Amino acid sequence: NAGVTQTPKFRILKIGQSMTLQCTQDMNHNYMYWYRQDPGMGLKLIYYSVGAGITDKGEVPNGYNVSRSTTEDFPLRLELAAPSQTSVYFCASSQQGANTEAFFGQGTRLTVV
Amino acid sequence: RKEVEQDPGPFNVPEGATVAFNCTYSNSASQSFFWYRQDCRKEPKLLMSVYSSGNEDGRFTAQLNRASQYISLLIRDSKLSDSATYLCVVNKNPGTYKYIFGTGTRLKVLA
Numbered sequence: 001n002a003g004v005t006q007t008p009k010f011r012i013l014k015i016g017q018s019m020t021l022q023c024t025q026d027m028n029h030n031y032m033y034w035y036r037q038d039p040g041m042g043l044k045l046i047y048y049s050v051g052a053g054i055t056d057k058g059e060v061p062n063g064y065n066v067s068r069s070t071t072e073d074f075p076l077r078l079e080l081a082a083p084s085q086t087s088v089y090f091c092a093s094s095q096q097g098a099n100t101e102a103f104f105g106q107g108t109r110l111t112v113v
Numbered sequence: 114r115k116e117v118e119q120d121p122g123p124f125n126v127p128e129g130a131t132v133a134f135n136c137t138y139s140n141s142a143s144q145s146f147f148w149y150r151q152d153c154r155k156e157p158k159l160l161m162s163v164y165s166s167g168n169e170d171g172r173f174t175a176q177l178n179r180a181s182q183y184i185s186l187l188i189r190d191s192k193l194s195d196s197a198t199y200l201c202v203v204n205k206n207p208g209t210y211k212y213i214f215g216t217g218t219r220l221k222v223l224a
Contacts, residue, residue, distance in 0.1 A: 031210050042117070042200060042214035043157070050210065058211060090156055094210070101147075102212065104156035 002026050006091050006105035013081040013112045021076040021108050023091030031094045032074040033058075033102065034066065036087040043090060049074055050096075081112045114139050117203050119215040127223050130191050134218045136201030137183045145204035146177055146184050150197045151217065157200055160186075191222045 007022045025032065030051045035043035035058075045058030049068040063085060065077040074093075078085060088109050092102040119136045126132045138146075146163035161168065163175040163184050174187040184203075188195055201215035 033210070033212075035214070040121070040216070042216040044214070045211055048210060059213075101159040101162075104158070106156050 004091055004093055004103050004105035006089075006108050008108060009106065010109045011111070013078075013110065015081060015083065015112060017081050018077070018079050019081070019110075021078070021089055021091070021110075023074045023076070023105060024072050025074075025091075025093040025103070026072065027093060027095075027103065028071060029093035029103075030071065030096050032068065033092045033094075034064070034074070034076045035090045035092065036060065036085075037090060037107075038087050046076065046089075078110075083112050086110060086112045116140065116205060116213050117201055117215040119201050119218045121216055121218060123219040123221050125221045125223055126191055128191060128193060130222075131187065131189050132191055132220065133185055133187045134199055134201075134220075135183050135185050136203075136215055136218075137181075138201075138203045138205070138213075139182070140203070140205040141179075141182060143182075143203045143205050145212075146175075147202040147212075148173075148175060148184075148186050149200040149202055149214075151200055152197050157214075160199070188220075191220075193222050193224060196220055196222045 004025045033048040034046040047066040049055045091105040094102040148160040149157040150160045151157040167176045172189045176185045198217040
């Protein structure tokens with residue numbers, strides 16, 4: 001099993017550009033999440049999804065959009081990139097249930113210049 | 114007050130030492146608690162869940178104190194390989210999956 005796969009691993013964007021961060025999981029997990037981690041900080045939840053067709057905002061959703069058309073895929077869209085969006089982005093998935101483990105992808109390091 | 118607070122450290126300890134970290138949370142209705150480990154520039158990985166009765170996994174012991182709203186992680190006989198950042202994670206709203214991460218406590222085990 002590949003687990004949670006994120007692409008790209010690194011990206012440099014110019015201010016105002018857009019891009020999509022890809023995330024796919026092969027564990028048949030219903031729940032998927034997008035987090036961002038700024039240097040020296042904890043992870044902050046951007047968006048999450050409890051199943052195909054269902055998404056909801058986390059703590060820091062502004063400037064991002066998501067979609068969940070399939071169980072496997074949960075892409076994160078950045079519109080009009082800003083320097084404040086420079087961060088490491090982690091996608092994660094988990095089974096249904098309150099005490100279940102979240103599995104993370106290896107992260108996407110994004111720099112906006 | 115932050116929803117989940119941790120001492121950022123670093124905690125520098127010699128090999129073989131016992132070290133403990135605490136994490137406080139603000140929402141008394143929180144139901145799920147975890148410790149994750151994050152190595153430098155890597156993704157977080159689950160170390161252990163924290164159960165009401167406390168739980169142990171080898172050299173690691175996790176405790177939950179609901180009255181004082183904190184969880185703890187105890188590492189015995191520290192190894193060089195334990196050097197990492199330990200993230201406290203709390204599900205603040207029962208029935209949702211909005212996991213809140215602390216900023217992490219950095220541990221360095223010295224030879």
